Each structure stands twice: as C-alpha cells, then as structure tokens.
Amino acid sequence: MNFTRWSARLPGTQRRTAARARRGSGRPQASAAAGGGSGSVPAARGELADASSGDEPPPRPTAAAQGWLEPAALRTLAGLSVPDILGQIPALVAVVHGPDHRIAYVNDAYADLFGLPVPGAPAGQALPELRDLGLLPLMDQVRRSGRPRTVKSRRVLAGDRYRPSYYTFTCTPIEVAAPGPAALPGPEGAADGDSRRAPAARPAPGARGREAADPRRGVLVFGANVTDQVEAAERLRGSERLQREAAVTLQRSLLPQKLEQPDDLRVAATYQPGGTDAAVGGDWYDVITLGAGRTALVIGDVMGRGVRAAAVMGQLRTAVRAYARLDLPPHEVLQLLDGLAAEIDPTQIATCAYAVHDPNEGRLVYASAGHLPMLVRDADGMLRHVTEPTGPPLGTGGWTHTSGTVPFTPGSTAVLYTDGLVERRDKDIDDGLAALERAFAGATGSPQVMCDRLIRTLGITAGHDDDVALLVLQNPVRTGHDAELFRNAALELLGGVEAAPRARAFASGVLASWRFPAELRDHGVLAAGELVANSLLHGTPPMRLRLRRTDRRLIIEVTDGDEHLPRRRRAEPADEAGRGISIVESVASSWGSRRTPGGGKAVWCEFLLPTAKDH
Numbered sequence: 001m002n003f004t005r006w007s008a009r010l011p012g013t014q015r016r017t018a019a020r021a022r023r024g025s026g027r028p029q030a031s032a033a034a035g036g037g038s039g040s041v042p043a044a045r046g047e048l049a050d051a052s053s054g055d056e057p058p059p060r061p062t063a064a065a066q067g068w069l070e071p072a073a074l075r076t077l078a079g080l081s082v083p084d085i086l087g088q089i090p091a092l093v094a095v096v097h098g099p100d101h102r103i104a105y106v107n108d109a110y111a112d113l114f115g116l117p118v119p120g121a122p123a124g125q126a127l128p129e130l131r132d133l134g135l136l137p138l139m140d141q142v143r144r145s146g147r148p149r150t151v152k153s154r155r156v157l158a159g160d161r162y163r164p165s166y167y168t169f170t171c172t173p174i175e176v177a178a179p180g181p182a183a184l185p186g187p188e189g190a191a192d193g194d195s196r197r198a199p200a201a202r203p204a205p206g207a208r209g210r211e212a213a214d215p216r217r218g219v220l221v222f223g224a225n226v227t228d229q230v231e232a233a234e235r236l237r238g239s240e241r242l243q244r245e246a247a248v249t250l251q252r253s254l255l256p257q258k259l260e261q262p263d264d265l266r267v268a269a270t271y272q273p274g275g276t277d278a279a280v281g282g283d284w285y286d287v288i289t290l291g292a293g294r295t296a297l298v299i300g301d302v303m304g305r306g307v308r309a310a311a312v313m314g315q316l317r318t319a320v321r322a323y324a325r326l327d328l329p330p331h332e333v334l335q336l337l338d339g340l341a342a343e344i345d346p347t348q349i350a351t352c353a354y355a356v357h358d359p360n361e362g363r364l365v366y367a368s369a370g371h372l373p374m375l376v377r378d379a380d381g382m383l384r385h386v387t388e389p390t391g392p393p394l395g396t397g398g399w400t401h402t403s404g405t406v407p408f409t410p411g412s413t414a415v416l417y418t419d420g421l422v423e424r425r426d427k428d429i430d431d432g433l434a435a436l437e438r439a440f441a442g443a444t445g446s447p448q449v450m451c452d453r454l455i456r457t458l459g460i461t462a463g464h465d466d467d468v469a470l471l472v473l474q475n476p477v478r479t480g481h482d483a484e485l486f487r488n489a490a491l492e493l494l495g496g497v498e499a500a501p502r503a504r505a506f507a508s509g510v511l512a513s514w515r516f517p518a519e520l521r522d523h524g525v526l527a528a529g530e531l532v533a534n535s536l537l538h539g540t541p542p543m544r545l546r547l548r549r550t551d552r553r554l555i556i557e558v559t560d561g562d563e564h565l566p567r568r569r570r571a572e573p574a575d576e577a578g579r580g581i582s583i584v585e586s587v588a589s590s591w592g593s594r595r596t597p598g599g600g601k602a603v604w605c606e607f608l609l610p611t612a613k614d615h
Contacts, residue, residue, distance in 0.1 A: 083107070091225065092167065094130075095174070096123050097218030101139055103127065104218065113156070129156070130221070139171050139219045148172040153230050166230040167223040174218050248273045250307070251281070251467075254314040260287045262295040263550035264359040264486070266474040268447030270455060274420055274466040281467030282309035282350070283418045284317050288324045291592045292555050292604040293359045293548060296324045299371070299416040299471050300352035300394075312348050316341060316394070320354070327594035330354045330367035331401040334391070338369065341395035350394040353416055357408060357473075360488070360546065364408040365597075367401050369394045372419055372433075375440055379411025379477070383441060410477045413450070415440055420466035421458055432458070447472040485551040487514060493543040495536065503532040503545050507556070510547050516554070520607060523587040524554060527605050530580040531558040534566060534603065549609075553589070557604040565593045565601055 086093045087107045095105040101123035106116070117126040123136065130136050133154050142149050150170045157164045251273060259269055269285045282302025290296055298320050302313045319340050323333045333354050341350055353374060355366035366374065366386065370393035374386040384406060391401040408414065415436075422432030439457040443450045450472045460468050478486055489510045493499045507528040511521040528545060535543050539560030548555040568581045584591050588605035595601050 092169075092221070092223030094123075094127065094221040095218060096139070096221070097174075098215040099143075100124065101136070101143075101219065102215075110223075133169065135169055135171065135221065139221070142171040142173050142219050143217055146173045153226055164227075165225060166227045168226050170222045170224075172220045172222065174220050175216050251310055254310060254317065255284055256286055260289050260295075262287070262289055262293075262357075263552050264293055264475065265295055265357060266447050266476055267295075267297070267471070268451050269469070269471045270448075270451040271470075272420075272455060272460050272464065272468040274464050274468065281305050281420075282313035283420065283467040283469035284313050285416070285469045285471045286317060286320060287471075288321055290324060290327055290356070290594075291590060291606060292557050292602070293550065294327075295357045297355045297357065297416065297471060297473060298324075298352065299418065299469060300350060301371070301418040301467075301469070302348055302350045304348070305467075308345070309348065312341075312345055312350065315344050316350060316352070320352075327592060329403050329595075329597070330356055330365055331403040334367050334369045334394070334401045338394050338397060338399070338401070342397050344395075346395065348395060352394055355414075355416070357475075360548070362407065362409045363405050364414065365403055365405050367391070367403045369401060372417065372422070374406075374414055374416050375437065376406055376408065376412060376414045377440065378407070379409060381441070383437060385437075408475055410475050413447075413472065413474045415450075415454070415473075416471040418467065418469045420464070420468040421454070421460065421470060423466065425465070447474055482551075485549070487549045489547045491545045493532065493535075493541075493545060495541050495543065499536055499543070500529055500533050504529045506545065507547060511554075514549055517610065520554070520610070524556060524607060527584050527588055527607075528556050528558075530583050531556065531603055531605070534558075534580045535560045538562065538564065538566065539601070551609075553609055554607040555604060556588075556606075557602055559596060559600055559602045561598075561600040563595055563599060563601055565595070566603055 082095075082105055086095075086105070089107060090109055092110045092113060093105075093107040094103070094110055096102060097104050102120050103117050103123060103126055104119075114127070114129050123130050123139075130139070133151075133156070135151070138149050138151060148170060150168065152168045153166045154169060155164050156167055252271065255271055256269075259267060261267060267287050269287070271283065271285070274281060282300075282304065284298075284300050284302075286296075286298040288296040288298065298317075300313070300316060300320075302309045302316070316337065319337060320333065323336050328336075334352060337352060341348070349370075351369055351371040353366065353368045353371040355364045355374065357364055364374075364376070368374075368390040370390065373390070376384040376386060378384070386404070386406050389402045389404050391399050417436070419429070422436050423429050424432060435458055436454070439454050440450075443453050445453070451470050454470060454472075455468070489506075491503065491506045493503060504525050507525045508521065511524050516524070524547075528547070532543070532545060535558050539562040541561060543558065543560045546555075546557045546559070548557070566581055568585065581591070584605050589608045591603070591605040593601055593603045
C-alpha cells in the first residue's frame with residue numbers, strides 16, 4: 001500500500017493539511033482582515049511583515065476575525081493577544097473550557113502535529129489525541145480541583161511520522177471570563193496600575209457543584225517535547241544494563257562454573273547479585289574434593305562492592321583451592337589465607353568459613369574467620385548453631401585460628417551463607433538469623449530445592465541491595481540398592497612380618513565380596529600391600545587398613561602414628577626399596593597423604609570404578 005496515500009486518510013493528517021491550506025490561502029488577506037473588522041475571516045493567524053521591507057506589519061486578526069476562536073478568550077495583555085503570546089511558543093498549547101472541554105484555542109505547534117480542530121467542539125470528539133493520551137480524565141480532575149496536574153513522557157505518534165515523540169503534558173486550570181475588567185490580567189483590570197490579577201474568592205461549599213458546570217472554567221493544556229531527554233535516558237539505562245550484565249558475568253566467571261559433586265554428599269549453591277547498578281560484590285562459594293572421599297566446603301565474602309572487591313574475591317578463592325590441595329586442617333588453611341589477604345589488599349576486609357567432611361568420621365571439621373555461623377540440622381530435626389570457634393576476618397593478622405567439629409551423620413543437612421541473606425538495613429541481624437532458622441527448619445527436598453526455598457522465603461529478589469551466596473549440603477540416608485554401593489571395611493594392623501600378607505589377604509577377600517572385576521581386584525590388593533609395607537617401614541603403630549567403596553570409586557587408605565608424609569622418589573636399579581609409591585601411582589587413578597588430628601598420617605589411593613569411568 002502507498003503509505004502517503006494511506007496516511008492522508010488519518011484524521012490528524014487531514015486536519016493538519018486543512019490547517020496548512022487555510023494558512024496559505026489566508027496570508028494575502030491578512031491586512032484586509034485587520035482593517036475590515038469581522039466581515040473578513042482568514043483561516044490562519046496574522047503574521048508580522050518582513051522588517052527589512054520598511055512597511056508597517058499588518059496587525060494580527062481580532063478574535064472575531066479568527067472565526068473559530070471565542071471572543072472571551074482573546075483579552076489583550078499589554079497590547080498582545082492570546083495568539084501573540086501562545087502562538088509563538090514551540091510547545092503544544094490548547095485551551096478548552098466548559099464541562100465538556102470545548103475548544104477555545106490551539107497554537108500552531110499543536111495544529112502542525114495533530115491538525116486544526118473544529119472550534120467550539122468538545123475535546124473528546126475534536127481532539128481524540130487527548131483521549132488516546134489519557135488526558136481527558138486528568139483535565140476533569142484539574143477543572144474540579146483547581147490544581148494543576150502533570151503527566152510525564154507520554155508517547156505520541158501522529159500522522160505520517162515514523163519516529164514517535166515524547167511529551168510531558170501539564171494541565172492548568174484557567175477561567176475564560178466574560179468581558180470585563182477582571183477577565184484577564186491587564187492594565188485596565190488592575191488597581192493602581194498593578195497588572196497582577198487579584199486572587200479569586202474561595203467559593204462557598206454549596207457552590208462547588210455549580211462551579212464544576214460553569215462554562216467559564218477551563219483548562220490550559222501545555223505539552224513540552226521531551227523526546228531527546230527520554231531517548232538520552234533510555235540510552236543511559238541501556239548502557240547501565242550492559243555494564244551490569246558485564247559486571248555480573250565477571251562475578252559469575254569467578255565462581256565455580258560447575259559445582260563438584262562428592263560421592264557421599266549432595267550439594268547445591270546459589271548466587272544472587274544484589275542491586276541494579278553495575279557494581280559487583282565479593283561473595284563466593286566453592287566445593288573441593290580432597291580425595292579419599294573427603295570434601296572441603298568454602299564460603300566467603302569480601303566487604304564492599306566494585307571490581308576491586310571481585311578481584312580480591314577471585315584471588316582468595318584461587319588461594320583456597322591451592323591450600324586445600326595440601327589437605328591441611330581448616331584452621332591452617334585460614335591461617336595461610338589470612339596472611340595472603342593482608343598482602344593482596346590491606347584495606348579490604350574478608351570473611352570466610354572452611355569446613356571438611358570425612359565420611360569415615362561422620363562429622364564436619366570447620367573453622368571460621370569472622371563469618372556468620374553455619375546451621376546444621378540433624379536427622380531428628382534438631383538445629384545446631386555452629387558459633388564456635390570463630391576468629392577475626394581475614395587480613396587482620398596476628399591471630400591463631402582454631403578448628404571445631406560438629407556431627408554430620410546420614411540424614412543431616414547444613415547451610416552456609418553470606419550476610420546478604422539475613423542482613424537488612426532496617427532490621428537487626430538477629431531477626432534475619434531467626435527468620436533463616438525458621439525457614440531452614442521446615443525446608444525439605446533436594447539441596448537445590450532448599451536453596452530456592454530459602455531465597456524465596458527470606459525475600460531475596462532481583463532488586464535486593466546486597467549479594468547473596470548460599471551453599472546447602474546433605475548427607476543422605478541410603479537404603480536398598482544405594483546402600484549396597486557404599487561399603488566400608490577396616491583391619492587393625494599390629495605390625496610384624498605377618499602384617500603385609502595379612503593385609504593382602506584381607507583386601508582380596510573384601511574386594512571379592514564386593515564383586516569387583518578380577519583386574520581391579522588384583523590392582524587393589526597390590527596397592528593395599530604396598531601402602532601397608534610403606535607404613536611398616538616408615539611409620540609407627542597403631543596402623544589401620546581401611547577399604548571404602550562408593551558408587552563411583554574404590555578407596556584404600558592406611559593410617560599410622562608417624563607424622564612424616566611420604567613422597568615419591570626415583571629408585572636406583574640397585575635399591576631394594578623406594579618403589580612402593582611409584583607402583584601405587586602407576587596402578588591407581590590418584591593418591592595422596594595428609595596428617596591426621598591425632599598426630600599421625602594417612603596415605604590413600606583411589607580407583608575409578610568401571611561404571612563411573614564409562615559414564
């Protein structure tokens with residue numbers, strides 16, 4: 001369809017075209033209309049002559065000469081008519097009066113945009129744009145209350161315009177009075193030459209209904225073009241949105257892209273960025289598998305917001321993973337982290353909680369550096385607030401952190417979190433902790449379901465003013481077939497020459513009862529024999545051999561009372577010893593060692609089960 005021909009059918013386009021035609025045809029008659037009185041009625045307002053011509057400019061048409069303007073609306077002010085004042089304003093101006101808002105005047109800018117209306121017609125019929133913009137109810141309210149009202153940034157698409165415009169409209173109550181000295185402010189209507197209009201008397205209560213129907217009461221509609229401001233604000237919002245998306249992407253890239261899933265625990269975590277600005281926070285979490293079925297769980301918070309806080313957070317998280325690989329106790333990890341935090345940025349304060357789960361011991365060993373207490377719910381529903389021991393935040397230096405323990409048997413659930421989950425500006429933090437306890441006490445389902453429920457129950461939304469990191473872990477109760485996939489077997493070794501053959505026989509019998517393939521069984525027996533022989537040679541009693549299987553791996557561990565950790569070394573051809581760890585490394589998937597709390601050590605190796613490897 002031809003757009004020009006189609007757009008010509010629009011009412012606004014027809015009114016605008018008619019207005020332009022009338023203005024063009026009325027220009028030659030402007031001077032005649034000025035001298036001839038009301039007999040000649042040009043369609044357009046009078047225009048000033050060119051000042052360079054030397055001729056006197058023709059006077060503007062009078063109210064009667066306008067034809068569609070009501071005489072009462074055209075009182076003069078210091079020799080200027082309403083068109084002289086309002087006609088030169090580039091904003092949209094319309095004057096209406098009476099209960100049905102009959103049109104008294106529109107200026108050129110209004111006519112150019114919407115077309116020239118029928119004079120004296122109700123605005124609801126002749127100015128449909130006011131209805132579309134939702135201004136008619138506002139004009140009713142202004143006329144009744146006598147107070148101006150403003151609506152901001154209304155979208156206007158008129159005629160054949162491709163690009164929408166935005167206008168802020170102000171509706172102001174006016175009075176289109178009958179002819180007389182007090183009709184409009186002017187020299188002849190003011191006392192002692194004062195041109196200011198005297199204040200109107202307050203109407204009696206019973207007269208309010210009569211005033212609402214008074215045809216002299218009107219409304220001046222003033223529309224200012226704010227398209228540039230609206231578009232600039234939209235561009236600014238778009239830029240801020242892109243910056244925030246980049247900031248959140250940076251923050252999330254520093255967090256684990258895929259959470260490690262231990263064999264013995266079910267774990268889920270949630271990160272919710274806070275605020276709507278581009279600043280990012282320093283909250284983080286992590287799950288680290290340590291080997292031999294043990295798992296480290298970390299949560300921390302760098303105070304403040306911004307890229308600097310996120311950068312410090314990224315460095316601390318990387319350092320935690322490196323220290324965790326040393327398989328140190330939690331308080332020693334925090335002690336190392338404390339010194340590193342002071343070197344990274346002495347002005348930044350960070351809190352951190354570090355916990356280790358050992359399925360053989362059925363407990364969590366943890367340490368805290370100024371972080372909020374962990375919550376643990378036992379299988380029977382009892383809640384534990386893990387508050388001790390807690391040291392100062394990271395980076396303070398000069399403090400010795402200590403570790404504590406809390407039972408974490410099958411059926412238990414724990415939650416680690418940052419302060420954004422429970423802290424509010426208008427409430428005490430104890431109220432937030434109490435709300436978290438109530439929500440956690442009744443939360444059920446998988447760890448991810450519990451994360452979502454806690455976030456929702458505590459009112460964390462996209463507009464929350466602080467970042468939130470949340471980590472939920474469960475020690476599930478296994479029955480039936482699942483219980484068959486998780487087995488433990490242990491043998492106390494008293495030492496002597498018979499210890500190694502006894503350990504190999506025990507391992508062979510246990511692995512056969514667990515129905516492992518022959519190759520895996522042989523490798524397991526070989527690794528158990530080498531670890532026991534190494535402990536007999538370099539360790540001290542008491543010694544223990546422990547075999548553990550999960551749904552994904554076989555774990556063989558030997559403990560003794562000596563603290564010296566083994567290390568792999570290259571044996572010379574003539575050496576009779578020194579090959580045990582190398583043999584274990586060649587047949588097992590991984591191996592490692594750590595010091596135990598009682599003053600000894602544990603040396604372990606792992607084999608991936610065929611189903612896990614195929615998966």
